[in-house]
Structure formats: structure tokens, C-alpha cells
Amino acid sequence: MTTLLGVPLPALYGQLLIGLINGSFYALLSLGLAVIFGLLRVINFAHGAQYMVGAFVAFLLLRFGAIGFWWALILAPLTVALVSAIIERTMLSRLYRLDHLYGLLFTFGLALILEGLFRHYWGAAGQPYPSPPELAGGTNLGFMFLPNYRGFVVVASLVVCIAVWALIEKTSLGATLRAATENPQLVQAFGVNVPLLLTLTYALGAGLAALAGVLAAPIYQVNPMMGTNLIIIVFAVVVIGGMGSIVGAIVSGYLLGILEGLTRVFYPEASNIVVFVIMAVVLLARPAGLFGKEA
């Protein structure tokens, strides 16, 4: 069997694929965090919980409504976005004039509530969610076997990331958004409804998290804690990439996922901490992050 540094190649490809999948979720989540932070200056700690709720909505739709994956892919993000918009309007928006730390603390409390509720009603055990029948089976790529659903997740997350990037960088709505990031007062003076823009942005970010959750449901099991463990890694990813740039969030998401996969092959003991170690190194070498501007 062909090996690289004593590691059989199929195992290497397998871990690379897992890394790519994880990276897809890191990218989707850090993208949502970056979008929200860009405009609201809030670190959305509830991002992991919103991801988890997205997965749970898909699971509940299937269990109680017999509504399948494809509908869930639309309905779950819409539900989470709507609820998040209401929360932003009624509560989070009161905190903007305060120190940014309060936004973090508020969303932390929100995350505790959401996770606590789902754990209370569904227990800590994972609930299985089947992958859609259209994507059952796999494809032989010649050098490895690729389950179709996993290939779909990688493509889908890439498409979503590029779409959001284009929305923000290439459309007039995105231009308004970026302008509001730079100077909200001025943009408001031009007659743009900035508070509405803030609400929509938060809803968009939360919806992205929920979308990631639905995509994740067939791969990881649906469980109440699935978001928190992920969000802390995503925080590190965001620090590594630098909050300033959408591209930075996406690229570092994929990159770190793949690096994590590689670590699992060559030095499995460190796979849990490799992202944090890289964060420490980046902090030493480039405190503003790989893609960030000096603050």
C-alpha cells in the first residue's frame, strides 16, 4: 500500500476529507460571526446555539411533520432567522450603546437558555438524522471513496460562502451594509434605515448558522451541545483569520479544518488543540490576525 511518512494514503485522504467537512462548518460559522460583528460589533456567542437549533428544527420537522431534508434546508434557517430578528429587535438592540462586552454576555446567556431548553426536553444524547435519499451512496474517485452527501456539504458550503461574499462585496445592498459598518450615523443621515439593516444582518448571520446546522445534522448527530464545542473553535478561527475580512473568515475556516485533519493523521493526540496552538502562534507573530488590519 502506498504510504506517506508511514501513513497509508487512504487514511490520509479520509482524514483530509473529514478536515474539509469540518472546515466547511468552520467557514460557514465564522462567516456568520464576521458578518454580525462587522455591523453590530457584537460577538455572537449564541452562534453555536443557533447552529444547534437549526439542526434540531430539521430533526423536529422530520419527526413530527415528515418534512424532509430539502425543505428543512429552507425552513430551519428561516425559523431561526425570524426568532433571532425578534430577539435582536426586542433585547439585543438595547445594548449597542454600551460596551461591546455586554453584547457578548447577552448572547452567552441566550446560548445557555437555548442549550438548556433542548437538553431538558431531548436529553444530552445525540439524535440520528438520515441523510437525504437523493444523496445516498457514494462515488469512487479512483483514489478514494467519497460519500455523496459529504461531497454535497463541501460544495454547498462553498456556494453559500461565495454567495454571501458576493452579496456583501458586489451588490448595492452590500455596499450600504459596508457603509453602515464604517459610519452608521452618516448612512442614517442619507435616509437608510440602519436599525432595520442591523436586524436583517443579525437575522442573516443567525440564518447562516442554522443552515450550517441543517447541513451538519446527517453528519454529526443532532445533540444540544453540538454548537458550543464548535463555537469555541470557531472563535479561535476568527481570531486567526482576523475579524475584518469576510474572505479571511472563509479561507481560515477551510484551512484550519484541513490542518486539523492532517494533525489527526500525524499526531492524533494534538488534534483537539492544534487550532488553539495555531491561534497562539498567530497572536505572537501577527496579533491582528492573518487577514486582519491593524486595529
Add this chain to the structure above:
Amino acid sequence: MSSAPASASDPTAAGVGLPRGQHRLTGLGSALAVIVLLGLLVAPLAVYPVFLMKILCFALFATAFNLLLGYVGLLSFGHAAFFGGAAYFTAHAAKVWGFEPLLAVLFGAAGAAVIGLVIGFLAIRRQGIYFSMVTLALSQMVFFVFLQAPFTHGEDGIQNVPRGRLIGLFDLSDTLTMYYFVLMVFVFGFFAVWRIVHSPFGHVLQAIRENENRAVSLGYRVERYKLGAFVMSAFIAGLAGGTKALVFQIATLTDVAWQMSGEVILMTLLGGLGTILGPSVGAGLVVTLQNYLAASGLPVTVVIGCIFVLCVLVFRRGLVGEAIRLLHRRGQGLPRR
């Protein structure tokens, strides 16, 4: 980016730099301190001592945390690493190496200070909200290290930690003796924080909280002050964690998990950040609440989360902060703001 929480920058909540009525208040403060101390000395006659010890440990933990958030304006989301780390070190030193209990606790706290030095050194390179994220991420790394390190015994934790004999004389397996040992550690740590806050060093810290750029322009090496405060906070949090490990004779992953970092934030916020007494009051409330909730079958996390949200939305001064504000209104006969 201003890094001072709004209520902490409120001079009425800060407990220092009071314009008028200061002497009256400090007089009141020392009277209060004596009453509380006397109360704590006789408390085990009325209340279950283990419960009291738990409160004292968390009160000290929250006080250490408040040194950083309340007086330097740095929100650390990784204090569990120091609390839980010290618990592991103390437990290991007491059980495997047979350290005398006080030495074991000090060893644990010193270990926490070392972790604090590393995390602090990295985290102070970023400001404001990034600081919080970096501390959270690094403490999660510490969690994984403890999860995998052989001496921590993974999910089982270090069990049956002997309480030992204090300086070879006092048998701490006696609950009441143990209580007074915990009280001693608490009073020492609490007084240390009080001393730090009211020292010239502490005043520079508060200057950094109020206006970091100004402090830099005045020639202060802000990074050193921040790092110093971070390490001190870690050390005292470590005292609390090590003591807790002796009280419950166990060190587990719960103490290093991020949820613990969240709990200490809540305690401080609920009691009143930037006040000397607030974190202890908050710790007492949260621990008591958890006790009741555990028996009631209500989901603890949900209730804790709701209190969190309410505190942030409408109760940012916390209990002690509000009390100080009311006292000031009375004392001055006119509303301050």
C-alpha cells in the same frame, strides 16, 4: 475601542474616587467587614459547613475574577483554566506527593499563576472583545490538555484527595476545622484583592480601565500592568480552586470547563462588578440558587441563562452596585445621575 463596562466606569459603582461622603462610607465599610467576618466565624453553627465552604470558594474565585473585569476592564472568558487547573495541581500534590494541605493549595495557585502568565501574555496582545475570545479559546485548550494528561485521570478526575493535617497539627478531615481553614484562605485572598485595588498599582489599573490610551500617554507600560493583574487574578482564582479540591476531595473536568468561566462571570455581574463585596454576594446567591434548582428538577442552565440575560439588560450594576448607588443618593440628598 473603550474596554470599560459602562457600570464599572460609573464612579459610584467603582467604590473608589468617591468625592464626598467617602469617610462615612469607608467607616461603614469597615464596620460591615467586622460584622461579616464575625458572622462567618459563627455561621457553621447555623448552616451546613460544606455548603458554606462551597460559597466561600466561589466567592474568592469571583473576587479574583472581578479584580480583572471590575478594575482593569478585562473580560476573561477563561478563568476556569485557573480555578480548575489549580484544583488538579492541588489534588495531585496532596494525593500523590503527600503535600501538607496549605502547601498543596499554594502549589495549585502557583500552577494557576503560571498558566495565567502564558494565557495572559498571549491574550493582552488583543484588546476588548478579542481578549475575551482569546482567553476562552486558550482555556479550552487547557481543558483538552487536562482531559488527555495522564495525571488527571480523564473523565474520572482525581478522586479521594486527602485533606491532610494543616502544618501537621490540625486534622482537616474534621469538617469544622476544614471550614476555618477555608475561611482563612478566603480572608487572605479577599484582603489581597482589596489591598491590590487600593494600592498605587490598583489605581493605575483603574486608570487603564477608564482610558487606556491616556494611561499609555502618561508613560505607563500598560501591558505590564495588565499582565500583572492577570497573573494575580489567576493566582487568587487558583487559591479558590485548590481549596475547593480539598473541600470536596475531588478535582474534575467540570472545574476547567468553559461553563465554569461563565458561572464566575454571572456571579460577578449579579453581585456588582467593580465592587469589592459584589462578587461574594453574587457567588452566595448563585450557589444557593443552584442548590435549590438541583432539587427542584428545573433546568439549571435555563434559569442561569435567564438571570444572565436579565442582568445584562436591566441590572448591570448588580446588587451591591445598586445598594451603593442608593446609599449615595441618600448621603448626598440629590440624585447623582
